[in-house]
Structure formats: C-alpha cells, structure tokens
Amino acid sequence: MFRGTTILGVKTANGSALGGDGQVTFGDTIVKHGARKIRSLRDGEILAGFAGSTADAMTLFSKFEGKTEEHAGNIVKGAVELAREWRSDKVLRHLEALLAVVSKDHCLIISGKGDVVEPDDGIVSIGSGGPYALAAARAFIAGGMVDAALIVQGSLEIASQICIYTNDRITVESI
Numbered sequence: 488m489f490r491g492t493t494i495l496g497v498k499t500a501n502g503s504a505l506g507g508d509g510q511v512t513f514g515d516t517i518v519k520h521g522a523r524k525i526r527s528l529r530d531g532e533i534l535a536g537f538a539g540s541t542a543d544a545m546t547l548f549s550k551f552e553g554k555t556e557e558h559a560g561n562i563v564k565g566a567v568e569l570a571r572e573w574r575s576d577k578v579l580r581h582l583e584a585l586l587a588v589v590s591k592d593h594c595l596i597i598s599g600k601g602d603v604v605e606p607d608d609g610i611v612s613i614g615s616g617g618p619y620a621l622a623a624a625r626a627f628i629a630g631g632m633v634d635a636a637l638i639v640q641g642s643l644e645i646a647s648q649i650c651i652y653t654n655d656r657i658t659v660e661s662i
Contacts, residue, residue: 492524493616493646493653494536496589497624497635498609502661504635505534505589506643508616509656511541521656528552529560532590534660538614539584547573547584551597562590566603574601587611591662616643616650636661 491512496505511519525536526548535551537544550572555565566588573579579599586597594611596604604611608628612621623642632638639659647655 491652492538492614493620493643493650494524494538494587494611494613495617495620495624495639495642495646496534496536496587496594496611497628497638497642498589498591498594499628499633499635499638501633502635503534503589503591503594504639504659504661505536505587506636506639506657506659507536507614508643508647508653509658510652510654512652517654520654523658525658525660527660529555531662532560533562533588534590534662535586535588536613537584537586538617540582543582544584544586546579546582547586547597550579551586551588562588562593562595563603563605566595566597570597570599570601570603573597573599585613587613589662614653616646616653619646619649619653 494507507524509521554568558564620642623645627638643657647653
C-alpha cells in the first residue's frame with residue numbers, strides 16, 4: 488500500500504469527479520501541504536490521480552495519456568495497454584505508483600502488476616486514506632447524495648480526519 492496520499496474518484500448519474508489531498512511526506516515527515524496530485528487529460532474528458540512516487544506517477548500520466556490518444560480517448564483500452572506495458576517493460580515495471588482514472592463513463596484503478604479494475608459501484612480509491620474515503624463515499628451515496636464533486640470533497644475531508652498521511656488541502660475536479 489502506498490502511504491502519503493488519498494485519491495478518490497466517484498461516478499454518478501450526475502457526473503464524475505476525482506480528488507486528492509495535498510500532503511507530501513518523506514517517511515514520517517510532512518514536507519509539503521499543497522501538492523496537486525490530480526491531472527486533467529484530453530481537454531478535461533479524463534481525470535487521473537496518483538499515489539506513490541511523484542516522478543514515477545508523472546511518467547505514468549504521460550504514458551497513459553499517450554495510450555488513450557492511440558485509442559481515440561477510450562480509457563479502458565488505454566488503461567489495459569498501459570498496464571500491459573507497465574508490467575512487461577524492464578524500466579516501467581520498477582515504477583512505484585498507482586493510478587486512479589475517471590471519465591464520464593468509467594472509473595478505473597491501474598497498477599503495475601497488470602491490474603485494471605473498474606469497481607461495480609463507480610468509486611475508486613487509492614493511497615493510505617483510500618479505505619476511509621471509500622467508506623465515506625459509499626455512505627454519502629447510500630444517504631442519497633448524487634453530486635460527485637460534493638461526495639469526493641466530503642469523503643476526502645473525512646479521510647483527512649482519520650489518516651495521518653492525508654491532509655485537508657483538497658483538490659477536486661469534475662467532468
């Protein structure tokens with residue numbers, strides 16, 4: 488599990504959103520409070536967030552964007568191609584990060600082990616605070632909330648109150 492961040496994506500009938508906290512840690516020391524771990528791709532059609540090594544994540548963002556371009560914006564095909572290359576390439580296989588990607592139609596988690604997972608409930612979460620944000624998002628949705636951005640914001644705020652590696656400097660983007 489990657490420590491030091493929380494990324495949460497939610498897809499509802501009213502839209503999709505992805506958010507993350509801003510804390511960066513080295514070991515047990517906080518070195519930055521306002522990092523931006525969310526990127527908009529394909530002119531805002533796709534949102535991607537990362538947990539893990541920043542340099543590795545930037546490489547993966549670039550690779551993922553290239554794969555989605557090759558497949559005309561199809562994030563599932565792009566994700567599968569990235570996971571395949573990530574797992575088999577001698578250099579890429581050593582990258583330590585996870586990606587969460589969201590579009591209006593899909594929410595995916597992509598790992599270097601070759602996993603491309605699309606959860607049944609339209610919620611993706613990665614990082615040390617991921618389980619807390621996931622639980623909060625499910626509770627908000629069960630309570631009738633439908634605004635994806637509000638679900639992400641509220642869930643990340645709850646995670647920041649529980650996970651010591653997650654702060655309340657939250658960035659949320661919507662599609």
